[in-house]
Amino acid sequence: MKSNHHRFIASLLIVSMTGCAGPHKLARDEQLSLSAQPKIHAVHHRPAAVFVVREPAAAAVVLDAPVHPTASDSTRLQQDRPEDPAPYVKSRLVKALQANLHLTNVYAASDTVENDNVKTLKDAFKTGVVLDVRTMRWGRDGLRIYYSVRARMIRLEDSTVLWKTTCGARWLDDGKPLGAQLHKASDDCAAQLSAKALGKDQPVSVTGRKIPAEGLPSVPRIVADEQSIDLPGLEMTPEERALFDDERSARIDRRAEVSLSAGDKAKGIALCIIPPLCAVVWAVVGAMMGVHWGIKRAIVSAREPSLIPEKDSTRLAAMLKEKATGASLAERISHLPEAPSAPAATEVAPPRLVVRMKIAQPDYSRKRTGVSIVAQAQAFPSTGAEWPPTEHRYEFSSLAWTANDAELVHREIDEALDALADSIWWAYSPKLPDGTLKEPGKPVEATGPILEDVRQLAHQQ
Incomplete structure (x- = not known):
């Protein structure tokens, strides 16, 4: 049993x-x-x-x-x-x-x-x-x-x-x-x-304000905030890359330190009573420690994330600047298949949902190098105060920066933006208690001027 x-x-x-x-x-x-x-x-x-x-x-x-x-x-x-x-x-x-x-x-x-x-x-x-x-x-x-x-x-x-x-x-x-x-x-x-x-196999983590389960009261108007995406860690100077490598090497050395136990030291001292054996003993011990250190350092080095090669990092940064824009994110939300028809005209101005691409950066905190991209969304209901923003984070697969095929990298970025669009729409779309869409409406993309500060919308209601 x-x-x-x-x-x-x-x-x-x-x-x-x-x-x-x-x-x-x-x-x-x-x-x-x-x-x-x-x-x-x-x-x-x-x-x-x-x-x-x-x-x-x-x-x-x-x-x-x-x-x-x-x-x-x-x-x-x-x-x-x-x-x-x-x-x-x-x-x-x-x-x-x-x-x-x-x-x-x-x-x-x-x-x-x-x-x-x-x-x-x-x-x-x-x-x-x-x-x-x-x-x-x-x-x-x-x-x-x-x-x-x-x-x-x-x-x-x-x-x-x-x-x-x-x-x-x-x-x-x-x-x-x-x-x-x-x-x-x-x-x-x-x-x-x-x-x-359905393109939802890469989960998107959401942080910030907890969105009500019913979402917004009606289908929102999508506004693209075209602030440029921040790319810290992807556009590093030669000095910053050298500093990263030095710090990585120092961490590996600390974790690969090899020391003798008290018992091993005592045995070595005892054998040194016979002078001819002393040099041999410590030479053997030193060689064994050197081999042990080399093996341990190789293991530790394999577990320590490496810096993304400069060529790959530069290429990924350029593609993100080109494709990961607020306008692209807003367009993807407005064409989601879950909402196939446009909302009917009403006298009440629809709520607005401001979306922007916030940041893309590497993550070296774990055993492998990762790159995540973050989109931000903020709702401005038809009445009342704006909601605090939420952040939607997606982690790229390693193909995004290791593939030599530019088309493949573009496809990885497209998948990331699709997943972020899905996450945002799912969080804010109006829903009935059973989770289905409250209205057969589709978000409409706003095509107005670029917004320097999304809080301006609070005064446009």
Whole structure:
């Protein structure tokens, strides 16, 4: 019987070791175009591999797919045939897309589609978009169980893969039925794939005033505050870079210090009673300490964040200046698919929501270098005082400053701005108690003069 503590640890491993990876994100333009497609065909395929069981004494497979080429010859059948989680993942993904993008043209196929070749899918469905899900790897390796599932969205007209990503989970066997454990892993993967498809897989942290759950009383007018984004740490002088390297080296030296224990010192002193051995003893001790110090310093250095190379830092700063603007943020909010129509004209002036890009800077406080970007939002209701501002922070992936592909870096910045726009709109949009939009309205971008101080708006009501 496993303790509750062990079960708790196992459940944590499912969540913390589940991650998504893939070269594609479903772009905002593609999200908007989905509703115009004649049909979105949601399908699933048979698993790409058998469920493999590797045990200390023997290996076994479950024959619910063609034999995998890596399966051992010394295999035995298992009575337990786990059910493929792909249909469940597909169902969860479909529901998330329908709810968030207001899609009414999704048709889920109940039968398995054998071939996941794009040409085959095009021949079968002719037009529209195919959303397909397939289990790629799954099995048990000793006390660990693993599951990997891939999802794609393919536009049949030109055979373009609009989005593709894979989610993998690996966790400790908690003793529960295998089907229940696979269901938990597939549930986690379905949630992550849904977030990835909607561009919400990179969470945005929000600080500042707690926004009321109901948001603003009506759809706001979006005002772009065009203050230039601050870039501390990305535009460093040669002197500042040299100082950073010196401080980093000093921290590494302090953490890599090697000292002898009192017992080791006593042994060395005792051996020095025999003069010929004294020099040899301390020479050996010194050599060992030198090797130990070198190893320890290498380990500490690997854990100490390094300065972003000057070339990469300069390139990222230039791209942020170009793309991370208040106008770009306001435009993204005003085109969000969650609010597809403009608000009706009323005699009461709508509330205003001022948005600006505040700062982008590297973070060297943890074991790896990070770069975060912060947007600021402030609401000015139709009546009453303005609300204190909130800050919305997004952390870039390392591709934002390590990729040599300029297009990829631009895409990383676009994803950051999309996530910030989503976070701001979700916080301030008018909502009913159940969390749905209160009005079928869409924020309208203000195109007036640049605001030096957002507090000026308080006097414009």
